[in-house]
Amino acid sequence: MGLPPLYYFVKLQDYVPPICINYRNLYTVLKMITRYLEKQMMEALQSDLYPAVMLYGARQVGKTTLIRHLIDQIDLKARFFACDDPAVNDLFEEISVERLKRIVGDHSLLIFDEAQKINHIGLILKLIIDYIPGKKLLVSGSSSFELANQLSEPLTGRKKSFLMHPIALLELYRPDQLVEIKSNLSHYLRFGLYPKTFQFTEENDLQNYLIELTGDYLYKDILELKQVRNNEQMRRLLTALALQIGQEVSYSELANLVGIDQKTVIRYVDLLEKSYIVYRLPAFNRNQRNEIMKSRKIFFYDLGIRNALVRNFNEIKYRDDIGKLWENFMIMERIKRDQSLQIQKNYYFWRTYEQQEIDLIEEYGGALKGYELKVKRGKTKFKQFSATYPGSTVDLITQDNFETFIF
Numbered sequence: 001m002g003l004p005p006l007y008y009f010v011k012l013q014d015y016v017p018p019i020c021i022n023y024r025n026l027y028t029v030l031k032m033i034t035r036y037l038e039k040q041m042m043e044a045l046q047s048d049l050y051p052a053v054m055l056y057g058a059r060q061v062g063k064t065t066l067i068r069h070l071i072d073q074i075d076l077k078a079r080f081f082a083c084d085d086p087a088v089n090d091l092f093e094e095i096s097v098e099r100l101k102r103i104v105g106d107h108s109l110l111i112f113d114e115a116q117k118i119n120h121i122g123l124i125l126k127l128i129i130d131y132i133p134g135k136k137l138l139v140s141g142s143s144s145f146e147l148a149n150q151l152s153e154p155l156t157g158r159k160k161s162f163l164m165h166p167i168a169l170l171e172l173y174r175p176d177q178l179v180e181i182k183s184n185l186s187h188y189l190r191f192g193l194y195p196k197t198f199q200f201t202e203e204n205d206l207q208n209y210l211i212e213l214t215g216d217y218l219y220k221d222i223l224e225l226k227q228v229r230n231n232e233q234m235r236r237l238l239t240a241l242a243l244q245i246g247q248e249v250s251y252s253e254l255a256n257l258v259g260i261d262q263k264t265v266i267r268y269v270d271l272l273e274k275s276y277i278v279y280r281l282p283a284f285n286r287n288q289r290n291e292i293m294k295s296r297k298i299f300f301y302d303l304g305i306r307n308a309l310v311r312n313f314n315e316i317k318y319r320d321d322i323g324k325l326w327e328n329f330m331i332m333e334r335i336k337r338d339q340s341l342q343i344q345k346n347y348y349f350w351r352t353y354e355q356q357e358i359d360l361i362e363e364y365g366g367a368l369k370g371y372e373l374k375v376k377r378g379k380t381k382f383k384q385f386s387a388t389y390p391g392s393t394v395d396l397i398t399q400d401n402f403e404t405f406i407f
Helices: 023-030 037-046 063-073 086-091 097-104 121-131 144-151 175-183 185-191 195-199 203-213 216-224 231-243 251-258 262-274 303-309 322-340 383-388
Strands: 052-057 078-082 109-113 136-141 159-164 278-282 296-300 346-351 357-364 367-373 393-397
Touching: 037 052, 037 063, 037 159, 052 063, 063 078, 063 109, 063 136, 078 086, 097 121, 109 121, 121 136, 175 185, 185 203, 185 303, 185 322, 195 203, 203 216, 203 303, 216 231, 216 262, 231 251, 231 262, 231 296, 231 303, 251 262, 262 278, 278 322, 278 346, 296 303, 296 322, 303 322, 322 357, 322 367, 383 393
Parallel strands: 052 136, 052 159, 078 109, 109 136, 367 393
Antiparallel strands: 278 296, 346 357, 357 367
16 A cells, blocks of 8 residues: 555644645755755865764664765865775775875775774874875764774874754754645654655555664674674663653663673663664752652654564554654754754753653753653643743643744
């Protein structure tokens, strides 16, 4: 069955004929969008401040596509190294300045894609910068914890780092496309925003792609680095986390569910966060007695991944987890929006022992701003937070006004 127009969140007064709103039209828009990192990375590549430009992000979010697009635009002679190719690994097996000079040749821009695959990549890049002047390095990796560890000391003060996420709604947004984006909200909540999902016209193919992606491939780097001894335990942990989005997570409870000790759970969650699969949202507390202190919620960077883990792609109107999906979606779209605008904030949730709760608290410029994230308008309890923190504000974000929150 082909993907139909999706109108679940569209109000009647927003209805337009199906020929104007459908998923395939949005794919046409997708092919024309510019990833928000493109301009920022181009500026870094053209700057003399940083000889190395780093691009991190999960697998399949579009890093290689963006890199190839940058290569086409920049006026530098480039050489591309696909570092997961065994032949490229062999090329850098012996390290010396003279050998590197022969490999580099007269190329001005050197691209190392999935650089963590090469042994001693930090030393290699340092030698190029130190002893082969005038070269620009563009380095990507889906295994940030490994790549960052290798590069932190060798390239301190000489690199500019960027983080790439799945497609952000902000990247799809055009003023004349708002109705179409609203009409497809239920699709995003079911299948997420990984770039390749826009290429499918059949739901079965799309589901199969996401299920395959959530297999070992999603955390392949962790497995290859022997950070996870049992991939079945990792899958069970991911499924347990997927079932608990929007809830406070107990590491001890997760340990019991998965059948591993609490320290291993904490380490696995840390690895998943550093691989940009999950995001930990801590509790906000300023030493008030009635506030929850040491707690956290765990969300998924992409809901297609989350839904594949729990094998639930049902239509939104038949689901009982719509509130959790909406909260996850809005929080991650807000974070992607802020990063695209280069706004640095601290993010929290807030809850008291009396069950007063606010889904998202932002701390920025010395001010506190809260957001309740509900699909539909309903009763809210904002007064206690505002009374506890004078000068703070709290807004309600629903399907009716979400565009003010992420565009």
